[in-house]
Amino acid sequence: MKRRLISTALALGAVASSLALPAQAQSQPPARVGSLMQISVVDRGTGAELPVYRHRGEYWVAGRPGARYAIRARNAMGERIMAVMSVDGVNVVTGETAGVGQNGYVFGARERSDITGWRKSDSQIAAFEFAAAGNSYASRTGRPDDVGVIGVAMFRERMPEPPPPPVTPYPRxxxxxxxxxxxxxxxxxxxxxxxxxxxxxxxxxxxxxxxxPSGSMARQSAPSPSLGTAHGRRETSYVGKTTFERAQSSPDEVIRIRYDSRENLVAAGVIPVPPPPRWPRPAGPSPFPGSEPGYVPDPPPRY
Incomplete structure (x- = not known):
């Protein structure tokens, strides 16, 4: 069944899926996850992709309260991919309580785009902004249970079947x-x-x-953390509409990234903290500075 789905209107062109990093940077946590599409979270104030920490089988990023962010998606395939995106359990395009069968964004082959906010129209969004969980858009609309998680469900496109070969009539x-x-x-x-x-x-x-069926996505609930995503200021962001027929009803890949403040992630053990440096202690006085045998001599005379 064909669905009309929102697609990015501007073609950004092919973008390399990985970058050469210096040896020191390679030791840092990765910033992108995913196979069909590479997903990362970008701090729009600094332009940096936030490090992704893996802890007990889950991905985490640390957000700053008040900072605007974007979900950066890179299509790693040579075909169109549809991405249904959710923040705090809410579909970022329609505002519905998120489900994998809903509308999303369609990315062309090797296309990259930053999804910067809640879609308000074909020309405007309300910016994603880290905020206290109680001030999140999900909480303010009565859906606080899944605050603190970003989700991307990806679908391949059904390819049209080739027409049958022409039938050659038997020669008379x-x-x-x-x-x-x-x-x-x-x-x-x-x-x-x-x-x-x-x-x-x-x-x-x-x-x-x-x-x-190739599989189904199990719904996982997460505790409500202290950080959520607010309905930020309006910004200009143009999109167009296209049709997309999914190859199957279940997602081909699902990415789940949880987030909270850095302080909370450090306290929970998600972000490892190196121990403080151990400074060498001074030598101090020695109880036996000499090794000469003998008895106690008289002190020198006073002047």
Missing amino acids: RDEFGDRERRSESSSLGDARAKAAPGAAADKSVAAESAAS
């Missing part, structure tokens, strides 16, 4: 006698009868393959 030869024509017609019918079971089997296998 007037010089053939009735017997030759009947004989060749009978041979052609036998050949078609032999090929029919194989073709039927191919169709049966294709039908079973199309009916087999």
Whole structure:
């Protein structure tokens, strides 16, 4: 079933999926996750991609209260990919309580784009802004249970089936006698009868393959952290509309990134903190500075 889905209107062109980093930077936590698409969270004030920390099987980023941020998505495939995005359990395009079957953004092959806010129209968004959980858009609209998580569900596009090859009519030869024509017609019918079971089997296998689901996304609930995403100031952001038919009903990949303040993540052990440096202690006085044997001598005379 075809759906009309919002797509970015401006083509950003192909962008490299990875960058060469100096040796010191390579030791830092990665900033991007995902296979079909590389997802990162960008601090719009500094332009830096936030480090992604992996802790107990989950991805985390540290946000700054009051800072605006963007979800940066890079299509790593040579085909169109649809991304249904949610923040705090709310669809960023429609404002619905998020579900994987809803509308999203369509990215062209190798395309990169920053999703900077809640979609208000074809030309405006309300900026994503880290804020106290109680001031988040989800909490203010009565949906506080999933505050503190960013989700991206990705879908491949169904490719149109190639048209069947044209049927070449059997050439009519007037010089053939009735017997030759009947004989060749009978041979052609036998050949078609032999090929029919194989073709039927191919169709049966294709039908079973199309009916087999590739998996489903299990809904996971998370505790409400202290940081959420507010409905920030209005900004200009143009999009267009396109049609997209999913190859299957379940997502081909789901990315889940949780976030909170750096202080809370350090306290929870998500961000490792190196121990303070140990300074060498001074040598101090020695109880046995000399090793000469003997008895206690008299002190020198006073002057």
